[in-house]
Amino acid sequence: MRYLNLALLVLFPIAWFAPLMRAALLPIFGMTEISVMTGLQSLWQSDLPLALVVTFLAIFAPYAKTIGLALLHWQLLSPRALPALRHMGKLAMADVFLIALYIVIAKGAGHVTVDVAWGLYLFTGCILASIFISWRADHG
Template sequence: MPLRLATLSLLILYPIAWFAPLMRAGILPIFGLSEISVITGLQALWGSDVFLALVVTAFALFAPYLKTIGLALVQWDLLDPRVQPVLHLLGKLAMADIFLIALYITLAKGISYVTVETAWGLYLFTGCILASFVLGHMTERQLRSGNLSA
């Protein structure tokens, strides 16, 4: 049961992570720093680059959430366990978003007049993605042993 509850908790934590501040950025700290979340970043992207916005939306919102829903359905015996490879692929796509955020922070820190500080939402979002990987692996192991009583 704890495995199932942990998976279901991700369905609550992901939306919190999407609205939580990932970073604070601005031109020189004396001008103040704007908080950037997954959602505010997506809003800005939709206004400037629709293709990139679609890609990031798929990585940041749909991939991790669909993987978690699928994992919960497998754990509750409502979805065939043979979908595990697809869920694993969705998890990899979700991790790509963390890479994009890290790349953005690294590039922005390289510009001398820009200040970027990581915020608690980045750690929450990363933790959700990593927890999803661990829960997926644990579910897979329990399925192989025939003991998915979670």
């Protein structure tokens, strides 16, 4: 488990820059790839409070949890921190839910075309792997 957790330290940044979806107002004009980072860039320019929340959910929470679990695996952090780490993982999963909700809303808008890209699966997989690792740390 400790090496899977360390792999997440590499996979999370890849997932942040990977395309989550491709969107276009009209598909004949080409589709724009949207990643966690491009979405955050847009949010920081348009909606600061939402940008802070999404930055915490998408970047800080999953990475802090992964670092915390690594410290726990190498006995550098007390097992009493595990409940807090589990809550960090649940917050990160909320971000995946928000992305999925945005895709559903955009698809229902009519003239908008949205295609899910491989980065959404990678990001979701990273979050789920992190939740599984913390569950194993708690029960193993």
